[in-house]
Amino acid sequence: MNNLINKVRLELLSSDPHRALRLYLMIAFVDLVIFGFFGLYFSIASLKEKNIELKNVKSEEELLQIKKFKLTDAEASLKAARDIIPTLNERIPDQPYTHLFLTDLSDKAAAAGYTLTDIQTYEADDHTLQTSLRFLGSPSEAYKLFSVLESTSRLVAVSGFSFFPADPVVEPRIEAFIYKVSDTPLDLSESLNGTIDVEFLTEELEPAL
Amino acid sequence: MLRKLLPKLNLNLNPKPKSDPGASQVVSQDSSVNTPNLLDSYEPDFMHNYNFLYKAVNSLKLFIIFVPALFFISLFLNDLTDLRISVAKKNIDRLNTEITKYDKVGREANLVIKKTELYKQVKASYPDISKRVEWLMTQVPTDTVLEEIRYDKDDGSVEVKAVTSKALNITLLIDRYFKDDSISEVILESTEFDSRTQSYSSTIEVVYE
Numbered sequence: 001m002n003n004l005i006n007k008v009r010l011e012l013l014s015s016d017p018h019r020a021l022r023l024y025l026m027i028a029f030v031d032l033v034i035f036g037f038f039g040l041y042f043s044i045a046s047l048k049e050k051n052i053e054l055k056n057v058k059s060e061e062e063l064l065q066i067k068k069f070k071l072t073d074a075e076a077s078l079k080a081a082r083d084i085i086p087t088l089n090e091r092i093p094d095q096p097y098t099h100l101f102l103t104d105l106s107d108k109a110a111a112a113g114y115t116l117t118d119i120q121t122y123e124a125d126d127h128t129l130q131t132s133l134r135f136l137g138s139p140s141e142a143y144k145l146f147s148v149l150e151s152t153s154r155l156v157a158v159s160g161f162s163f164f165p166a167d168p169v170v171e172p173r174i175e176a177f178i179y180k181v182s183d184t185p186l187d188l189s190e191s192l193n194g195t196i197d198v199e200f201l202t203e204e205l206e207p208a209l
Numbered sequence: 210m211l212r213k214l215l216p217k218l219n220l221n222l223n224p225k226p227k228s229d230p231g232a233s234q235v236v237s238q239d240s241s242v243n244t245p246n247l248l249d250s251y252e253p254d255f256m257h258n259y260n261f262l263y264k265a266v267n268s269l270k271l272f273i274i275f276v277p278a279l280f281f282i283s284l285f286l287n288d289l290t291d292l293r294i295s296v297a298k299k300n301i302d303r304l305n306t307e308i309t310k311y312d313k314v315g316r317e318a319n320l321v322i323k324k325t326e327l328y329k330q331v332k333a334s335y336p337d338i339s340k341r342v343e344w345l346m347t348q349v350p351t352d353t354v355l356e357e358i359r360y361d362k363d364d365g366s367v368e369v370k371a372v373t374s375k376a377l378n379i380t381l382l383i384d385r386y387f388k389d390d391s392i393s394e395v396i397l398e399s400t401e402f403d404s405r406t407q408s409y410s411s412t413i414e415v416v417y418e
Contacts, residue, residue, distance in 0.1 A: 017262040024269040031273045035280040043283040050290040057297040064304040071311040074318035085321060092324045127327060140355075143346050146339030155328060157335035159362040165346065165355040166372075179331065181324050183316065192315065194322045201325060204332070 070192045077196035084198075087205045091155040092179045096121075096129055101154050101178060105133075108148045113137050117171060127181055130159075133174045140165040142172040154178045335362070336417070341391065345369060345415065348385040353378045356410070366416045368398075372408050376400075379411045386415055393418040 078085070098121050106116045114137035124130045135145055142163040149156045160175035308315075338360070345367060349355055353373040360367045371382055383395050394416035401410045 017259060017266075021262050021265055021269075024266050024273070028269045028272050031276050035277040039280040040276065040283060043280060043287060047283060047287050047290060050287065050294065054290055054294050054297065057294055057301065061297050061300050061304070064301060064308065068304055068308055068311075071308065071315055071318070075311065075314045078314065078318060078321065081321070088321065088324055088328070092327060094320070140346070143339065143343040146342060150337075150339060155331060157331050158338045158360075159335070160360055161338075161342075162357065162359040163346075164357050167356075177331075177335075179327060181320065181327060183320050192318060192322065194326065196318060196321050197325050197329075200329065204328065 067192070070195070074192060074196060077198050081196060081198045081201055084201045084205045088201060090153045091205070092181050093154075094180060094182050096123075096178075096180050098129065098131075098178075101152065104152045104154075105148065108151055109135060109137075109145065112144045112148050113141075114145060114148070114172075124177070127179055129178045129180065131176050131178060133176065134171045135174075136171055139163050139168055139170070139172055145172060145174060149174070149176060341367070341389070341417065344389050345386065348382065348388075350378045350381045350385070353382060366414050369413045369415060370410065371413065372410045374408050376409050379409060379413075383413065386413075391417050 102116070102119060109116050114135040116133060117136045118132075118134035120132045121129050135142070142161075142165065146158065149158065155178065157177045157179075158174060159177060161173060163172045164170040342358070342360075345358060346355060349371070350373075352375060353371055355369060356372050357370040358367065369382075371379065373379060373382075379397070379400065383397065386392055386395050392415055394414075396414040396416065398412040398414050400412075402408075403410060
């Protein structure tokens with residue numbers, strides 16, 4: 001069989017090499033059209049699209065890996081800060097709980113010799129409640145009121161005050177902020193907005209335990 | 210083979226010069242040179258073309274094999290990319306399933322992170338005022354009365370109005386205030402002498418670092 005093929009080849013080439021060349025040219029042309037244009041062209045176009053899709057899928061996978069890592073890290077941090085978190089929730093609750101704050105403040109102010117005579121609160125923004133407080137008591141020792149405010153279970157920031165130490169008629173006035181952060185559903189399509197700073201929480205809140 | 214060669218022999222008495230390579234002429238033998246071996250003087254014309262055609266046909270054969278090979282390689286790469294995409298998508302599904310289990314953890318962590326950030330901001334923006342006010346109110350010399358003490362966060366400084374019968378007490382008050390390392394400036398804004406009460410009334414601004 002091989003001999004026959006070789007013989008035909010030799011005869012073809014030797015008898016009419018131009019014919020052989022034409023034949024192979026024709027085969028090459030058909031080959032180019034079928035495998036080159038219809039085959040290779042569309043295959044490469046498809047490969048390009050798939051590479052783009054692969055790139056997008058890979059980056060999504062990477063983001064999810066990072067998110068999962070952050071969540072496992074957050075779980076470990078929550079375990080480490082388990083004892084401190086209730087104190088944080090007291091300092092910054094998810095609701096205003098102004099009545100609880102006022103009750104606490106009145107009790108502690110009374111213990112220091114002051115009476116809460118007036119309070120006005122309003123929401124300054126989503127997280128902040130502005131309060132205006134007036135006390136009846138010795139104005140010359142009104143600095144004690146700050147210790148009272150700090151001893152409440154809430155995080156309080158004093159934004160202003162005015163005392164008239166020499167005038168017992170004028171009541172000391174303090175402007176302060178208290179805070180709240182509401183629980184919002186976590187959008188799992190987004191990553192966590194940071195990490196839990198256990199060290200800071202331990203430093204700030206542990207003495208209160 | 211020799212039978213085929215013989216008719217192509219062309220006995221030319223005037224051979225063409227060798228510097229004419231393009232001519233596919235049969236080089237004839239010189240009549241003055243007689244050689245018994247016909248093949249010595251014979252150079253079949255198709256031998257020269259045969260090499261070129263042989264190379265051309267071989268190149269075409271390579272081309273005919275090469276193009277489909279490329280096509281099949283691209284098909285293989287397409288399949289490989291499809292496989293990688295499907296593996297990545299399975300990973301994404303797995304990660305999404307795992308992440309949904311962390312929903313509760315994520316919510317709690319997010320809340321703790323928000324509260325911690327707010328806590329940090331408040332502590333940075335609102336310094337501890339109680340010790341400062343206590344210092345200001347307890348450093349008053351004898352014969353000096355604090356009429357008013359006022360603080361506004363926007364200014365950041367504390368304004369003290371003191372009344373005394375001796376001007377020296379004002380300087381003493383300022384000197385004592387400076388002993389607090391957290392105070393950067395003490396500004397005597399104004400001093401008035403009230404001839405009716407024979408007393409000096411001064412307004413002092415205390416600036417903290």
